[in-house]
Amino acid sequence: MNVSYKERIARRLTLVTALIVLVVFAIIYLVVDYTVVESIDRELKLETDKHVGQIFLVNGEIRFVHKDEWQEQEHSQIQLDPIFIEIVDMQGNSMDRSPNLVENHLSFYPERAKRHEAWTLKTGSREVRQMQIPLNQDGKQEGYMLVAKSFEDARELLTNLRNILLILYPGILISLFLAMRFLAGKSIQPIQKIIQKTNLISQSNLNERVPVAEPNDEIAQLTRSINELLARLEQALTREKQFTSDASHELRTPLAVMRGTLEVLIRKPRTSEEYVVKVKMALGSIDRMSEMIDQLLSLARVGKGKMSKDEVELISFTNNFAQQTEKESGREIVFETNLTTPLFTQVNEKSLQMILNNLIQNAVKYSEAHTKIHLQVGNHEGAPFIMVTDEGKGMRNESLEKIFDPFYREMDEAPSLIQGTGLGLAIVKKLALESGIQIEVESEKGKGSSFRLIFSQEI
DSSP, rough: OOOHHHHHHHHHHHHHHHHHHHHHHHHHHHHHHHHHHEEEEEEEEHHHHHTTTTTEEETTTESSSSSSHHHHHHHHHHOOOOOEEEEEEOOOOEEOGGGTTTOOOOOHHHHHHHHTTTTEEEEEOOOEEEEEEEEEETEEEEEEEEEEEHHHHHHHHHHHHHHHHHHHHHHHHHHHHHHHHHHHHTOOOOOOOOHHHHHHGGGTTTTTTOOOOOOOHHHHHHHHHHHHHHHHHHHHHHHHHHHHHHHHHHHHHHHHEEEEHHHHHSSSSOOOOHHHHHHHHHHHHHHHHHHHHHHHHHHTTTHHHHHHHOOEOOOOOOOHHHHHHHHHHHHHHEEEEOOOOOOOEEHHHHHHHHHHHHHHHHHTTTTTTSSSSEEEEEEETTEEEEEEEEOOOOOOGGGGTTTTTTTOOOOOOOOOOOOOSHHHHHHHHHHHHHTTEEEEEETTTTEEEEEEEEESSSS
């Protein structure tokens, strides 16, 4: 059965409160019980202290210091809150008792006399609280004096208190549950408003936001978290739309070239040289699409799995990379470092190689063939870095924030003849984020660009 959150809150709070109230009621009852019993026991102790020096047993006979004290009205009548006294010998045989006992006798427990404790028992139809003390004469114990007081009024008081508490308990619980249910409903009203607002937000209106409550409480924090999530979703959806649009546009261009080339070929017979030229154009378009698809797949694979990190010595790694790339590209790549000791860092080696490869390819594309590409390894304020520098076209300042977007390419005044997919730096950025590498870019139009890879200081 589905129970609303409001009901669950009300039930849990009521259950906790019910346990607390139960403990409080139990403490109240026990305190009253202890207080009443302690009061009666104190009166019994005062009574025994008053009579113990006035009654003696001499050779089996009772002697009174004040006979009239024994015959006073409170011991001769059955009245409200009476005192009962009975004198017994060592075997518990009754020797005398107060007239208000009538035909009844008090109970004799010789083992309790030494402990001077009181207990509750039935005497005839009455419930009494009794205490007994030894009677001594010349250092010799002759018998016992049993003193009791009616416990009926106290029992009635305790019973009434118990009944009142038992009647109040379910009433309090019901009132608490209704109050908790109402307060829980009021408490979750802001959440219900958030639910209603978020239910209205769809893909078509991701720019909508949930109003933030004024107090800086948990509800406001939840609202801000939801708004931040919506902002991230909106950005991701915008990037996805832009990426899809750009990918479609970029793939459409080589397809259009291929189609146009093939249509030209079938219009009329051509010479073998013309066929070769047109086929090479078609193959160039195919190569461009293949390269773009490979880059798209690489971009999609980044972040799919947890990237392991290796301990890499940056000086030897970068030097070997520069030598290998120089052989493959035919461009002069200068390795530079001012360090004399090995420089280690934790990074995924394959990712670092792909980052450097894309940066070098960009440097080759956007710089003249006679210029050099510099690879520098250093350590700045404890942070290792690798810097790729070219002497190429450079970029405008307004382009620096966009160059890592997929398919973004800075447009010159004249149409660029540089071939590329516009995905290399997007892959670099994503791999750097996954590897914990910070990228800094410096560029000046017409003078070249520098990409600095800053690694974590943890080894």
